[in-house]
Each structure stands twice: as C-alpha cells, then as structure tokens.
Amino acid sequence: MKLKKLLEQVGDFLDADSKTQAKEIKSIRKVLKELKKKEHKLKAELKGLPKAEEEARDELQIKLDVIYAQRKKGLDRVRELKQSRKEKDD
Amino acid sequence: MLRRLFLPLVLLVLAYALWASADFMEIAAGVALFMFGMLCLEEGFKTFTGGTLESLLRKSTDRLWKSLSFGVVSTTAMQSSSLVSLITVSFVSAEMITLAAGIGIIMGANIGTTTGAWLIAGLGLKVDIAAYAMPGLIFGMLLIMQKSKTLKGFGNLLLGFAFLFLGIHYMKEGFDAFQGNFDLSAYALPGLMGLLVYTLVGMLITVIMQSSHASLLIIITALSAGQVTYENALALAIGANLGSTITIILGALASNLGGKRLAASHVLFNVLTAAVAIVFIGQIAWLVDQGGFLLGIREDDYLLKLALFHTLFNVMGVLLLAPFVQPLSRLLIARITFQKQSAETPLYLYPEALETPETAVNAVRKEVRHLFDNAFGLLAHGVSMKRSVVKSEESLSEAVKYTRKIFPVDVDDVYEDKIKSLHSDIVDFIAKAQAEESTQKATEELYVLRQASRKLVEAVKGMKHLHKNLSRYGLSTNPAVRERYDLIRLQLARLLRDLHRLLEADSNDVTTLSLDALRVSLEKSSRQLIDELDEMIRHRRLVARVATSIMNDESYVSDISTNLIDAVHTLLLPQLDDDSSSLTLDKQEISQLVDEGAEKTGA
Incomplete structure (x- = not known):
C-alpha cells in the first residue's frame, strides 16, 4: 500500500508539467468563451448604430478587431499546448 | 516633561x-x-x-x-x-x-x-x-x-x-x-x-x-x-x-x-x-x-x-x-468621516497595514488607485475639462468644441502637492513593507505597484509640458491649429473616460484585455494626426514652428496615454486570470492591427 502511494506521488511529480499545461488550456478556453460573448455583444451594438455615427462605429470596429486578434492568439496557444502534450504522450 | x-x-x-x-x-x-x-x-x-x-x-x-x-x-x-x-x-x-x-x-x-x-x-x-x-x-x-x-x-x-x-x-x-x-x-x-x-x-x-x-x-x-x-x-x-x-x-x-x-x-x-x-x-x-x-x-x-x-x-x-x-x-x-484634508494625504498607508504581506499589498493598491484619481483630476483639468464632465455620459466632442477658456492650472504646483508627495509616500511604504517578512508574491506585486505609481507620475509630468502649449494654442484663432489641439484634448479626455469606466466596472477575465483596444485606438489616432500635420505643412496651412509644437504635444499625449494605460493595467490585475495575460497583444501585434485597419480604410 505504501509503495503504491509512493509510486502515485512519483507519477504526479513527473506529470506536473502536463498538469500545468492542462490547467492553462482550461483557463485560456474560459477567457476565449468570455471574449466570444463580448464579440457577440459588440457586433449587436455595431449593427444597431446608425451609419452616420462614423466615429462610434470606428471605435467599435477597433474593439472587434482587437478581440478577433486576441482570440486568434488564444486559439494558437491552445493548439500549441495540445501539440506539445501529444508529442510527450507519443 | x-x-x-x-x-x-x-x-x-x-x-x-x-x-x-x-x-x-x-x-x-x-x-x-x-x-x-x-x-x-x-x-x-x-x-x-x-x-x-x-x-x-x-x-x-x-x-x-x-x-x-x-x-x-x-x-x-x-x-x-x-x-x-x-x-x-x-x-x-x-x-x-x-x-x-x-x-x-x-x-x-x-x-x-x-x-x-x-x-x-x-x-x-x-x-x-x-x-x-x-x-x-x-x-x-x-x-x-x-x-x-x-x-x-x-x-x-x-x-x-x-x-x-x-x-x-x-x-x-x-x-x-x-x-x-x-x-x-x-x-x-x-x-x-x-x-x-x-x-x-x-x-x-x-x-x-x-x-x-x-x-x-x-x-x-x-x-x-x-x-x-x-x-x-x-x-x-x-x-x-x-x-x-x-x-x-x-x-x-x-x-x-x-x-x-x-x-x-x-x-x-x-x-x-x-x-x-x-x-x-x-x-x-x-x-x-x-x-x-x-x-x-x-x-x-x-x-x-x-x-x-x-x-x-x-x-x-x-x-x-x-x-x-x-x-x-x-x-x-x-x-465618522474624514476631516477636510488635502487630497495628497495617503488614505490607506497606515502602520497597521504592514501587519501582513497581503494587507500591505492591498493598502498600496488602494493608494495607487488614490494616486490615479488625483492624476485623473489633474489631467482632466489639464485638458480644460471638469472631472464630472469626463466621468459623465455627456458628449466629449461637444465639450471640447464649445470650450471658451483654457483652465489656468498650475500643473507644477498641483504635481508637487497631489502627485509627487503621494508617490513618495507610496515608495516609502513599499520600502517599509519589504523590510518586513514578506512572501515572494507580495514582493513582486509591490514592485509592480511601485512601477504603476511611477507611471502615473510620468503621465502627469507629460501634462506639465503639454499644458504650456495648450494654454498658448488651445483656443487659437487659426481654425487649423485649434482643430489639432481640440483633437489632442478629445483623445486624452476619451482615454480618461474609458479608463475610469474600466476601473469602475465589474471586472472579469477580459477587462484587462480591453486595454488593448485603447492601445490600438491611441496608435491609430497618433498616426492620423501626424499624417494630417504632414499634409498641412505641405500645403502651407500651418507654419512649421506651430506644427512642430503640435508634433511634440502629440508625443506627450502618446506618453501620457501609454503610462496611464499601463498603470490601470496593474490596478486591474487582481481580477485577471494569470493565463489570460498571455492573450494580451504586444507592440508588434498592435502596430499590425493599426496597419490592417489603415489598409481597410484605404488610408
């Protein structure tokens, strides 16, 4: 029993990196979800704005572009982390 | 005795x-x-x-x-x-x-x-x-x-x-x-x-x-x-x-x-x-x-x-x-409320706050926020806007357009009284907190907060220079000059309003990420202003001496804005998930976004 527990602890220690990566993937996904929600909200706002309000539309467009870039960055990071985990498993 | x-x-x-x-x-x-x-x-x-x-x-x-x-x-x-x-x-x-x-x-x-x-x-x-x-x-x-x-x-x-x-x-x-x-x-x-x-x-x-x-x-x-x-x-x-x-x-x-x-x-x-x-x-x-x-x-x-x-x-x-x-x-x-006292007195830096590392960090964070509020007031007055107007829903463009006088603010005086003294108190308190037993996390947080305090000081220093030219050219009878300075004031007032809203809002993981949009917006306006200035000089609508003043002032605005955004980023950090900071855009990515935006509009 004691040996089993010791082996489990050694396994956890060696697996620490992969656990950190899994945690990072999870938290990035959470942020991505919130960004997606914000993107929808901003798109709806933009749709509701009259064409004449060019300045406000520009501001919203900037916010949307930034969210798009951040989401892309996040997705790339998740892909990279998944790839690295896969390589370790192989 | x-x-x-x-x-x-x-x-x-x-x-x-x-x-x-x-x-x-x-x-x-x-x-x-x-x-x-x-x-x-x-x-x-x-x-x-x-x-x-x-x-x-x-x-x-x-x-x-x-x-x-x-x-x-x-x-x-x-x-x-x-x-x-x-x-x-x-x-x-x-x-x-x-x-x-x-x-x-x-x-x-x-x-x-x-x-x-x-x-x-x-x-x-x-x-x-x-x-x-x-x-x-x-x-x-x-x-x-x-x-x-x-x-x-x-x-x-x-x-x-x-x-x-x-x-x-x-x-x-x-x-x-x-x-x-x-x-x-x-x-x-x-x-x-x-x-x-x-x-x-x-x-x-x-x-x-x-x-x-x-x-x-x-x-x-x-x-x-x-x-x-x-x-x-x-x-x-x-x-x-x-x-x-x-x-x-x-x-x-x-x-x-x-x-x-x-x-x-x-x-x-x-x-x-x-x-x-x-x-x-x-x-x-x-x-x-x-x-x-x-x-x-x-x-x-x-x-x-x-x-x-x-x-x-x-x-x-x-x-x-x-x-x-x-x-x-x-x-x-x-x-039990405050006796009327000058705003520069620290509100949170008391010896009791040094009791534990976490209370020390919290006290400093609140004090840096207090410093931000002081800087906010000074900068708002610097661009001749009332603090209440910047915080309200009123149209900032209208407020800028109908400005009849530039506020006679003694920026040096206010800087010494409300900014520098508070910054010194923060630095002093951090030094005391670091002398106490602390955790690594608390030490790092205190370091970042000291940087944020310094950035707020730098932002106000920028206003010292900007205000001189604003007093001189802000209400110029030359419409081209007035228009440029109106733009500069509007840009800063908008940033102050956005930052105030971000700090007041219920923060979530993406709040700090919103600061990237402000950075992009800032760089875009800056480029636009410079391009327009070049055009004006080429067409002799502005004398080179005034144009260089505007260029210098644009650079001050840019520095002020960057410092303010960085400081607010630190103030928003406790609500930020560590991993979401990896989604923050770097300088290159922000420039790229501005380039793409310019291409889209054909500028």
Whole structure:
C-alpha cells in the first residue's frame, strides 16, 4: 500500500508539467468563451448604430478587431499546448 | 516633561516594590511571564499569516454568524483577542473585509477571550500547570533555532504556551504567599459602590497591562487566594472587559477611517455590555448559579463561576447587539468621516497595514488607485475639462468644441502637492513593507505597484509640458491649429473616460484585455494626426514652428496615454486570470492591427 502511494506521488511529480499545461488550456478556453460573448455583444451594438455615427462605429470596429486578434492568439496557444502534450504522450 | 518622567518614575516605584516584597515580586514575575508568553504566541501566529489566515478571514466573514464564529474560534486558538483585533483593524483599514464583518469578528473575539478564564480557573489553578510548561520550553527553544520559518513559528507557539503556564504558576504561588502577610479582602466594598469602584480598578489594571487575559489571571488567582470577594471579582471582570478596548483604540489611533470606525464599534459594544452587566448584575449572578448547577459546578467553586459569569455576560452582549450590526455599521460610516484634508494625504498607508504581506499589498493598491484619481483630476483639468464632465455620459466632442477658456492650472504646483508627495509616500511604504517578512508574491506585486505609481507620475509630468502649449494654442484663432489641439484634448479626455469606466466596472477575465483596444485606438489616432500635420505643412496651412509644437504635444499625449494605460493595467490585475495575460497583444501585434485597419480604410 505504501509503495503504491509512493509510486502515485512519483507519477504526479513527473506529470506536473502536463498538469500545468492542462490547467492553462482550461483557463485560456474560459477567457476565449468570455471574449466570444463580448464579440457577440459588440457586433449587436455595431449593427444597431446608425451609419452616420462614423466615429462610434470606428471605435467599435477597433474593439472587434482587437478581440478577433486576441482570440486568434488564444486559439494558437491552445493548439500549441495540445501539440506539445501529444508529442510527450507519443 | 511629565511624559518623560513617567517611565522612570514607574520603574523606580516598581523597583522599590520588588525590593520590599518578595511575594509581590513573584506575582509581578508571573504577570511578566504571562505577557511574554502572549507575545511569543502572537509572533508564532504571525508566521502563519502569509496567506492562509488572510484567505480564511475573507472566506469566513461574508455572513454575521460566520464572522462571529471566526472571532470566537481564532481568539480561542490564539488566546489573544488583541492579536485578532489588530489583524481585524488592518483588514478593515485595507478594505479587505467590510466594517460589519469586522464588528462581527470583534464581538466573536470578546466571547473567544472568555475561554482564557476557563483555562486559568479550570486548569491553571487546579493542576500543576508549570510541569506542562517545561517540555514546551525545551521543544519550543529547539524549534526556534531551526532555519525553517514554519518550525520557528511552531517553536514560538510552544514557547508562548509554556510561558503562559509558567506565568499562571508564579502568580498563583505569589498570591498564596501574599495571603499569609496581607489581606486585600479587608478592602472589599459591598453594594453598588463596590461594583463601580472594582469595575474601575479592573479597567485600570487592563489599561496598564493592555491585556484582559493578564487581568483575568490576576483576578482569578486573587479570588482563589481569597484576596477579593466573589462580588468584587465579578466587577473586576466587567472592568477588565472595558479596559480591553484600549488595545484596539491604540491600534486605531494610527489607523485610517476603517480602523477608527471599528475601534468605535468595539468601545460602544464593550461599554453597552458593561452597562447591562452592571445594571443586571443580580440577575446575571442568579443565572450563573443556575448555569453552574446545570454544569455541575460546585456552589462554592467561585473560580469556575467567575469564568461562567465572564462568558455569560459577553454572550449576552453579543445577543443584544448582533441584530444591530448592520445599522451600527451604517451609522459609523455616516458619522465618522474624514476631516477636510488635502487630497495628497495617503488614505490607506497606515502602520497597521504592514501587519501582513497581503494587507500591505492591498493598502498600496488602494493608494495607487488614490494616486490615479488625483492624476485623473489633474489631467482632466489639464485638458480644460471638469472631472464630472469626463466621468459623465455627456458628449466629449461637444465639450471640447464649445470650450471658451483654457483652465489656468498650475500643473507644477498641483504635481508637487497631489502627485509627487503621494508617490513618495507610496515608495516609502513599499520600502517599509519589504523590510518586513514578506512572501515572494507580495514582493513582486509591490514592485509592480511601485512601477504603476511611477507611471502615473510620468503621465502627469507629460501634462506639465503639454499644458504650456495648450494654454498658448488651445483656443487659437487659426481654425487649423485649434482643430489639432481640440483633437489632442478629445483623445486624452476619451482615454480618461474609458479608463475610469474600466476601473469602475465589474471586472472579469477580459477587462484587462480591453486595454488593448485603447492601445490600438491611441496608435491609430497618433498616426492620423501626424499624417494630417504632414499634409498641412505641405500645403502651407500651418507654419512649421506651430506644427512642430503640435508634433511634440502629440508625443506627450502618446506618453501620457501609454503610462496611464499601463498603470490601470496593474490596478486591474487582481481580477485577471494569470493565463489570460498571455492573450494580451504586444507592440508588434498592435502596430499590425493599426496597419490592417489603415489598409481597410484605404488610408
């Protein structure tokens, strides 16, 4: 029993990196979800704005572009982390 | 003069008393050992306040019953209501817990502190407690010599308990011997007079020793030796409770509003409890008799009965006042407010905040936010806008367009008064916090906050230069020049409004990421302004001298904005998930986005 527990602890220690990566993937996904929600909200706002309000539309467009870039960055990071985990498993 | 003479005089009288009476020396040594034990316990518990106590405190204070229980349990464990009170003051001061939660903890601590009386009366005087102290001293000393902080902490706790036990032992011995030579019970006073006089004596003893625990020890041992009557001992216990407010009052003197309000609530609570106990002393004594009978306490066991009385009247005080915690907290917030003082005085940097690394970080964070508010006001006035207009929903373009005068702000003066002095206080406080024992996380956070404070100072320095040209050209009769300066003012006012909104909003993981949009917007406007200036110079619509002034000013605006965004980024950080910061765009990505935007619009 004691040996089993010791082996489990050694396994956890060696697996620490992969656990950190899994945690990072999870938290990035959470942020991505919130960004997606914000993107929808901003798109709806933009749709509701009259064409004449060019300045406000520009501001919203900037916010949307930034969210798009951040989401892309996040997705790339998740892909990279998944790839690295896969390589370790192989 | 009198103050300077006080300590030598006390020392002299004490020395004479120690020389004159060997019994008194034993009692005094007992009190000294007991108090030293409490110091060791405080020191030991402080070792474990690197995060665990703080997070526990916050989680356990969101309901009144939770904060009450927390007060009871923590004071029982630490055997020091002073430590719990002081930590609570520092937490309320740093606004990490609400005033109502703080009041709950203090009430709980009042009940928790009564366990000390049970310990002394039930165990201390009946068992040879000094025998338990010896192993504590040996193991405690061994642990204290270790390098590990945790082991040192345990060592202090063991030593603390050992000295408490030794103190109780010496006090008991001293009073037993004292009994043979001198009879204090001859001074017993019956009736209301006795009640009031002994309440006052109990209060004085506690004020002098700053520990209700030590006073109770004296009261219980004196009672066990027959030096005071049971009735007078009850009055002494009420007095000890009243006197215990002195620690929190002293702690709050150097504290901010939160601490002062908490101290006021403590005084109010203890005075009311004491008043009720004095008025209903007969009924409470009857209750003690009944309770003692139920608990199996002997009729003549006055020590345990005193402990029961102490617990009962504190519990009664809590029961009476618990329903009024919220109204009391509202009343104190409304009544105890700031004296009119200049805004540059630090609002959160008090010595109590240095108590734990987390409270220090929180206090600095709040103070940097205070500095941001000062910088916000100065910058808003710098672009000739009222602070209220920038914070409102009013159209900023209209406000800029219809500006009739540039505000005559003495930026240098305001900078010295409201920015530089506060920044110096922050830097000084951080240095003090770093000199204390700290965690790595707290040290890093303090470093980042100092940078944020510096960036706010830099932002204001930028306004010093900008304001000179704004005063000169801001309302220029040349429409081209006025238009450029209007744009500069509008850009800064918009940024201030956006940053204010971000700081006021309910933050989530993506709040800090919104700052990237401000950065992109800033770079886009900056490029646009420069392009337009080039065009104007080419077409001779602007003289080169004025154009270069505008270019310089654009650069100041850019610096001011970047510094403000960076500072707000730090202020928003506690709400940010660590991993989401990896999604923040870097300089290159921001430039790329601006390029793409320009391509889309065909600029």
